[in-house]
Amino acid sequence: MTQIAAIIGGGVIGGGWAARFLLNGWDVRVFDPDPQAQRKINEVLKNARRSLPGLYEAPLPTEGQISFHDEISLAVQGATWIQESVPEQLDLKQKIYVSLQEHCSKLAIIGSSTSGFKPSELQQGARRPEQIMVCHPFNPVYLLPLIEVVPSKKSDLKIVERAENLLRTLGMYPLRVRKEIDAHIADRFLEAVWREALWLIKDGVATTEEIDNAIRYGFGIRWAQMGLIETYRVAGGEAGMRHFMAQFGPALKWPWTKLMDVPEFTDELVDMISDQSDEQSGMHSIRELERIRDNNLVGMIRALKAQDWGAGALLKVHDRLLNEKAAMAFTIDSLDLTAPIETVRRAVPLDWTDYNGHMNEARYLQAFGDATDRFMEIVGCDADYIQSGGSYFTAETHIRHVDEVHAGQLIRVETFCIEGAGKKMHLFHQMFEGDRMIASGEHMLIHVSLKTRKASVPASHIVAALEKVVEAHALMPRPDGVGRMVGKK
Amino acid sequence: MTQIAAIIGGGVIGGGWAARFLLNGWDVRVFDPDPQAQRKINEVLKNARRSLPGLYEAPLPTEGQISFHDEISLAVQGATWIQESVPEQLDLKQKIYVSLQEHCSKLAIIGSSTSGFKPSELQQGARRPEQIMVCHPFNPVYLLPLIEVVPSKKSDLKIVERAENLLRTLGMYPLRVRKEIDAHIADRFLEAVWREALWLIKDGVATTEEIDNAIRYGFGIRWAQMGLIETYRVAGGEAGMRHFMAQFGPALKWPWTKLMDVPEFTDELVDMISDQSDEQSGMHSIRELERIRDNNLVGMIRALKAQDWGAGALLKVHDRLLNEKAAMAFTIDSLDLTAPIETVRRAVPLDWTDYNGHMNEARYLQAFGDATDRFMEIVGCDADYIQSGGSYFTAETHIRHVDEVHAGQLIRVETFCIEGAGKKMHLFHQMFEGDRMIASGEHMLIHVSLKTRKASVPASHIVAALEKVVEAHALMPRPDGVGRMVGKK
Numbered sequence: 001m002t003q004i005a006a007i008i009g010g011g012v013i014g015g016g017w018a019a020r021f022l023l024n025g026w027d028v029r030v031f032d033p034d035p036q037a038q039r040k041i042n043e044v045l046k047n048a049r050r051s052l053p054g055l056y057e058a059p060l061p062t063e064g065q066i067s068f069h070d071e072i073s074l075a076v077q078g079a080t081w082i083q084e085s086v087p088e089q090l091d092l093k094q095k096i097y098v099s100l101q102e103h104c105s106k107l108a109i110i111g112s113s114t115s116g117f118k119p120s121e122l123q124q125g126a127r128r129p130e131q132i133m134v135c136h137p138f139n140p141v142y143l144l145p146l147i148e149v150v151p152s153k154k155s156d157l158k159i160v161e162r163a164e165n166l167l168r169t170l171g172m173y174p175l176r177v178r179k180e181i182d183a184h185i186a187d188r189f190l191e192a193v194w195r196e197a198l199w200l201i202k203d204g205v206a207t208t209e210e211i212d213n214a215i216r217y218g219f220g221i222r223w224a225q226m227g228l229i230e231t232y233r234v235a236g237g238e239a240g241m242r243h244f245m246a247q248f249g250p251a252l253k254w255p256w257t258k259l260m261d262v263p264e265f266t267d268e269l270v271d272m273i274s275d276q277s278d279e280q281s282g283m284h285s286i287r288e289l290e291r292i293r294d295n296n297l298v299g300m301i302r303a304l305k306a307q308d309w310g311a312g313a314l315l316k317v318h319d320r321l322l323n324e325k326a327a328m329a330f331t332i333d334s335l336d337l338t339a340p341i342e343t344v345r346r347a348v349p350l351d352w353t354d355y356n357g358h359m360n361e362a363r364y365l366q367a368f369g370d371a372t373d374r375f376m377e378i379v380g381c382d383a384d385y386i387q388s389g390g391s392y393f394t395a396e397t398h399i400r401h402v403d404e405v406h407a408g409q410l411i412r413v414e415t416f417c418i419e420g421a422g423k424k425m426h427l428f429h430q431m432f433e434g435d436r437m438i439a440s441g442e443h444m445l446i447h448v449s450l451k452t453r454k455a456s457v458p459a460s461h462i463v464a465a466l467e468k469v470v471e472a473h474a475l476m477p478r479p480d481g482v483g484r485m486v487g488k489k
Numbered sequence: 490m491t492q493i494a495a496i497i498g499g500g501v502i503g504g505g506w507a508a509r510f511l512l513n514g515w516d517v518r519v520f521d522p523d524p525q526a527q528r529k530i531n532e533v534l535k536n537a538r539r540s541l542p543g544l545y546e547a548p549l550p551t552e553g554q555i556s557f558h559d560e561i562s563l564a565v566q567g568a569t570w571i572q573e574s575v576p577e578q579l580d581l582k583q584k585i586y587v588s589l590q591e592h593c594s595k596l597a598i599i600g601s602s603t604s605g606f607k608p609s610e611l612q613q614g615a616r617r618p619e620q621i622m623v624c625h626p627f628n629p630v631y632l633l634p635l636i637e638v639v640p641s642k643k644s645d646l647k648i649v650e651r652a653e654n655l656l657r658t659l660g661m662y663p664l665r666v667r668k669e670i671d672a673h674i675a676d677r678f679l680e681a682v683w684r685e686a687l688w689l690i691k692d693g694v695a696t697t698e699e700i701d702n703a704i705r706y707g708f709g710i711r712w713a714q715m716g717l718i719e720t721y722r723v724a725g726g727e728a729g730m731r732h733f734m735a736q737f738g739p740a741l742k743w744p745w746t747k748l749m750d751v752p753e754f755t756d757e758l759v760d761m762i763s764d765q766s767d768e769q770s771g772m773h774s775i776r777e778l779e780r781i782r783d784n785n786l787v788g789m790i791r792a793l794k795a796q797d798w799g800a801g802a803l804l805k806v807h808d809r810l811l812n813e814k815a816a817m818a819f820t821i822d823s824l825d826l827t828a829p830i831e832t833v834r835r836a837v838p839l840d841w842t843d844y845n846g847h848m849n850e851a852r853y854l855q856a857f858g859d860a861t862d863r864f865m866e867i868v869g870c871d872a873d874y875i876q877s878g879g880s881y882f883t884a885e886t887h888i889r890h891v892d893e894v895h896a897g898q899l900i901r902v903e904t905f906c907i908e909g910a911g912k913k914m915h916l917f918h919q920m921f922e923g924d925r926m927i928a929s930g931e932h933m934l935i936h937v938s939l940k941t942r943k944a945s946v947p948a949s950h951i952v953a954a955l956e957k958v959v960e961a962h963a964l965m966p967r968p969d970g971v972g973r974m975v976g977k978k
Binding site: 011012037041091109116131132138139144145155173177178179181185186188189190192193194195196197200203204205206208209210211212213214215216218219220221222224225226227228229230231233234235236237240241242245246261270273274276277280281286289292293295296297299300301303306309310311314351355356357360361362363364365366369377383386391393394395396397398399400401406412418426442443444450453465483484485486 | 501502521556626627633634635637662664666667668670674675678679681682683684685686689692693694697698699700701702703704705707708709710711712713714715716717718719722723724725726729730731734735753759762763765766767769770775778779781782784786787788789790791792793795796798799800803812840844845846849850851852853854857858873875880882883884885886887888889890893908915931932933939940972973974975976
């Protein structure tokens, strides 16, 4: 049954949560008295639809239904997850919990997006404090995986564990905070940097743009993949973390930072910062900046995915989960061999398009390469087999680009096996967007020994599986386009 | 004439500087009394050679010569740039300046890698304080572009400007710090986060791994592309930076962080942190972690390059500079048309390899696509022309994979134009590594109107240029492999 998420408060953060749930197949009910809420959430959804699906190699589930409600009771009844993202006023949050707990299930997860309050503060005055916890996300919620999950001593740990498991099915990373503390973990770091930045701007040491450049051209890129400690471990070199601390430790006594001392938040300081920010970024609207940001994040997270590291490694795990859910048939025995085999079903990622505004030609071959990998897996040439020293290398490829396709569109590849005997495997892939055939790829692959890098005969289970597919596919008419050469029919 | 950089102190940072200079064609002279210096620098160089060249689409200049010297005088004589990266002891640094200024040119740039000291402190006791400045890099120096350039009031601004221009030719980003201050800019932020992290670990709120995850799964990825302020500008939404500050400003008065209060640096705390770090990262050696880090950085910086943003935008500028230096002939008139045209010369980037350990099949097509783009540029279908509404789309491709190639190897593509008349352009690319022909790509392209997305006749200057190339190339024998189809000669 489709699960329901209630979104209480529909700004940028609530909208981001709504997008995460919806695009992962949940139904979403929004409660927000702001007459602009629907417009705001739709804008976040638009950004999410353009960037999230293409992060994955697997297709996301069918999108859920979103509805908007004037009564909090209608939003929370039957909801598995209730996410509160209203302004940071403790009494407002507490009032909302009182009101929604009259109508929601005792088993529902009530998560707060608060960046500052502790769960024990949120729980005060609540009818059932045990189901309330902090689930603090990071903007854009539809792309960044981190959720700080903070229970208090009153929290029901079974509900907390259920929340963490559900977050993983949404592709998120629940970081359980061991002890409740103001601002949890990440925002304490952000607050520290923000305070120091205010001083630097106020004292004329650096402008807003210089501060941003000092971050993004240096340690910011490092922190996207290893955090503070692992980076320092590497910096310590062969002598390791202990050596690093021996070097850096005493520096802590130096009066470098001004951090507890807070500059007066005067009109002059606010003007200075917002004027500098206008000069730095004012050439782009906020919408443009959001899209630029999302393009960058998608590209970088996918780059990390190729390395199976950091946020990219999380994404890989979620991809595997989605693949299982999509119930794609992996084994030769469970497949219908009387038709071409579906080997790819995915959205075109943002980073696959080029200056012509469409999917770049090399990405067609990338998708066909993925189709070949999936087909290899089906006939038994999987990761374990490759580990044991055998694989197929592509010797020759012919691609026809029949039609264009754009970021976000769903493509699928159907694979026809023309020949598969001895060292050879001859495949013909057709790529579709909806009913449109947009490209074909014909490939000759040669089985090789990864030790000698020379052609070799595959293992017997692969020979047998290929034979079975070739026999079945030989009964179908050959697809149009097989055996073409460039420039001639 | 080849320029000379003197590297005073050859640890991880000095080695990173050596690599930047060497791989950008400078000769490097190292002075470091440590008997391990040569080994340490060679290890950094190995990492740099594997990761830096492939960042670019253009080839780097021929690598310079490195030499090791027992006398500081021999290292600094004739050097344009002298970079000091010795341990953070002010008196040691000051003594070194006195000693090297006896032998170096008055015009030489003397940069210090210090992360803490102010230039006015470094200059005390120096014979010519005006040529000493802070040039503070970030590890790994061969990949991260940021250099904090800090002059004092005594600094000669002409020397400072020359330093900044030279840094740009090395692909680095000089950030001029307006007023000298302890720890410059970035390290003040790092120090703030480090202090807060020590408290969180000490108080049992988070482990080292949890702290790293709180950074890299959330704001770390954001900061790799937009810094602190631009990120908050976006978070403020349509109302912008002023609105964000109105919301967030008062939070500064809350007692969130413990930052000026420094935990006792006891043996227990050092043990706790290094034990946690071992548990988190101990399964990888430091060398492995360095390579993982470099793979990640290369992938992410190249992803940003595709978006022309942040560190990727800097890289694009440097690429253009390198292309001009490599003196690649861009115009039809300056080209030798009696031979195939060189359209690509580049190193294979780290992120182009796959689970088989060699360049992935799709990247062959990407390189051939780049070759096609370069050829289009040569015949006048350049960025301006595409902007005006015409372009070529690939209709059909045939690739023969003849041999493997690995990350870091230099590949080049030679392009032969078979046909170029009416709407058609028929190209044959051959890819080489050294003398090895490793692949061929045959492509039929169709000229299109970007408005109608339909085939159309190109502008007359393109027609004329193509005619000229085709006529010249028709006098050469056709390369072996033209007109092949998959599986048949």
